[in-house]
Amino acid sequence: MASHLPPLLLIGCGQMGGALFRAWEQNSLAPSVVIDRHKDSIAAPHSLVRSIDEIPKKFAPDAIILAVKPGKAAETIITLVKKRPDLLANAPVIISVMAGCTTTSLTSAFANAITGVTPAVVRAMPNTPSAVGRGMTGLFADTDVGAEKKELSDLLFSAAGTTVWVDEEDQINALTAISGSGPAYVFLLAELLEKAAIEQGLPQQAARLLARKTLTGAGELLDQMPEDAAQLRRNVTSPGGTTAAAIEILNAPENWPASVSEAVAAAVRRARELAA
Numbered sequence: 486m487a488s489h490l491p492p493l494l495l496i497g498c499g500q501m502g503g504a505l506f507r508a509w510e511q512n513s514l515a516p517s518v519v520i521d522r523h524k525d526s527i528a529a530p531h532s533l534v535r536s537i538d539e540i541p542k543k544f545a546p547d548a549i550i551l552a553v554k555p556g557k558a559a560e561t562i563i564t565l566v567k568k569r570p571d572l573l574a575n576a577p578v579i580i581s582v583m584a585g586c587t588t589t590s591l592t593s594a595f596a597n598a599i600t601g602v603t604p605a606v607v608r609a610m611p612n613t614p615s616a617v618g619r620g621m622t623g624l625f626a627d628t629d630v631g632a633e634k635k636e637l638s639d640l641l642f643s644a645a646g647t648t649v650w651v652d653e654e655d656q657i658n659a660l661t662a663i664s665g666s667g668p669a670y671v672f673l674l675a676e677l678l679e680k681a682a683i684e685q686g687l688p689q690q691a692a693r694l695l696a697r698k699t700l701t702g703a704g705e706l707l708d709q710m711p712e713d714a715a716q717l718r719r720n721v722t723s724p725g726g727t728t729a730a731a732i733e734i735l736n737a738p739e740n741w742p743a744s745v746s747e748a749v750a751a752a753v754r755r756a757r758e759l760a761a
């Protein structure tokens with residue numbers, strides 16, 4: 486089968502890198518290399534190595550994906566460039582999924598490590614549903630990044646779900662708070678619904694099933710139906726009925742409307758702090 490996706494070097498295969506790699510593997514990824522000392526194995530034809538020193542000679546990736554924790558970004562880039570400058574010879578696009586690592590800081594980490602080379606850097610903010618092809622990724626590139634590199638970046642993240650490009654880098658911080666962190670808000674709701682079900686006397690297993698299937702079913706409706714979320718909510722809410730009793734509490738201005746806005750604002754603040 487012809488490869489749909491070109492060879493990649495993935496640095497960091499934890500929760501996010503692993504989710505993306507799973508999607509890419511399922512989209513006929515050309516033989517690629519993953520660096521992560523905490524991963525046990527990776528399926529052929531790809532190679533797992535434990536450090537930059539072990540990247541096979543003559544490997545020429547079209548994209549290098551940085552998916553380590555933000556605090557390790559500079560050290561990782563400097564080690565990569567000092568030990569294997571040849572990996573940049575074919576001008577691969579550098580894609581960072583790291584929260585709060587700006588294109589300026591990434592570009593200058595490369596510039597500090599190697600003179601005369603300014604790689605094209607794209608920032609991506611994916612989310613973990615990428616593992617099942619249902620990711621949502623926001624992308625940003627400076628105006629000097631060529632169309633071909635942007636198209637390749639889009640191809641990679643489209644293989645893991647849906648993509649959207651933003652024009653200003655700071656918008657990546659807002660996007661991180663909505664779709665990057667967002668799955669955690671949904672999982673928290675699943676936890677809380679399950680707990681409430683148990684409090685109302687339901688057995689644990691049934692409580693878990695009800696909470697999970699309600700969230701995934703509602704998510705699927707959101708995905709498939711043309712109506713907006715407010716209309717889908719109204720479709721469940723009979724006047725004077727049970728849903729109305731619950732929504733009156735949740736949707737009181739001081740409850741969910743305030744909490745969700747405050748939570749998102751806190752995440753945006755944190756993204757900006759990481760970038761400072």
Ligand SMILES: NC(=O)C1=CN([C@@H]2O[C@H](COP(=O)(O)OP(=O)(O)OC[C@H]3O[C@@H](n4cnc5c(N)ncnc54)[C@H](O)[C@@H]3O)[C@@H](O)[C@H]2O)C=CC1
Nearest residue numbers: 497498499500501502520521523552553554555582583584
């Ligand atoms: N977890 C998430 O939902 C999302 C995470 N991100 C970003 O993804 C990045 C990684 O986050 P997670 O996957 O959650 O963390 P993680 O801790 O699960 O994964 C990081 C991986 O990097 C590996 N690693 C550390 N140093 C390394 C090195 N020098 N070379 C190669 N591998 C190395 C670790 O062994 C680990 O498996 C972060 O920068 C985060 O901001 C972005 C969007 C969503």
Ligand SMILES: O=C(O)[C@@H]1CCC=N1
Nearest residue numbers: 584661664665666667
């Ligand atoms: O929590 C974090 O910092 C990362 C970025 C978005 C999701 N996880």
